[in-house]
Amino acid sequence: MQCGWPLLGPLRWISYVNKQVKVKAGKDAEHRGWLMTVDPVSSSLVLVTFREGGGASVQVVMGHAVEEVQVLQEADEETTERLQASFLSPQTCRLDQ
Amino acid sequence: SWRSSAAPPSERPGERRAAEMKKLYGEDAPKILAMEAAMQLTFDRNCDLKQPKYWPVIPLKL
Amino acid sequence: SIPTSAASEEDAELLSEEQHARSVLRESFLRCLLSMTNKKVQFNMYEKVKVEATFGASDIDVLNFQVSDLHTPIGVQKEALIRCRDVISFTFDI
Structure with a gap:
């Protein structure tokens, strides 16, 4: 996929969800992670990287900066569940951290 | 003139937005509309309260 | 060629699929922003x-x-x- 990322539309974007992707954005920055969602308004990608021993790091790549999105692999069932629960767990609702 | 009329213009912004949302999100439109309204309210309230200034002053990317 | 009625039925189905995908994606994104x-x-x-x-x-x-x-x-x-x-x-x- 090249350049036309913001124009792909919801049905194409959703086909990238739950896949591990490599995103080229900006000049030469590269981002990797499990794709959790794509904002249909800004076409921004939400990538999650799980850390060993719990927790995760989230990278949001702005749609306007995307140059290339490459699929590396599909998530297994466990990863999919973990991924989709990322923003629903009570831990992320805490406001004091 | 607009002053003398209590009635809003025939096409109200809220209605138009609801129609656009319906076209974009179908039957889920009310849910998304509600989530967005709450988020925009937080943003507007924070801006009123904190009066943030743009950083950087000049955009990096035009 | 496909009769018009069948084509429009397909269009309607595609539209509703697209709307559903858009709302699933948007809701997750809004939750992500809220979690920040x-x-x-x-x-x-x-x-x-x-x-x-x-x-x-x-x-x-x-x-x-x-x-x-x-x-x-x-x-x-x-x-x-x-x-x-x-x-x-x-x-x-x-």
């Missing part, structure tokens, strides 16, 4: 600018982020707005 409230976020911006701030809120069109305690190269700005157009990516922990 009061979290430390690192912004990776154009011109190799990297800054850290405490996230406040985003407008719904994803044009501006309202942040606090923005650590700029020349000091801390207590309250700031970041233009999303200036941003390449941003990172936070959950």
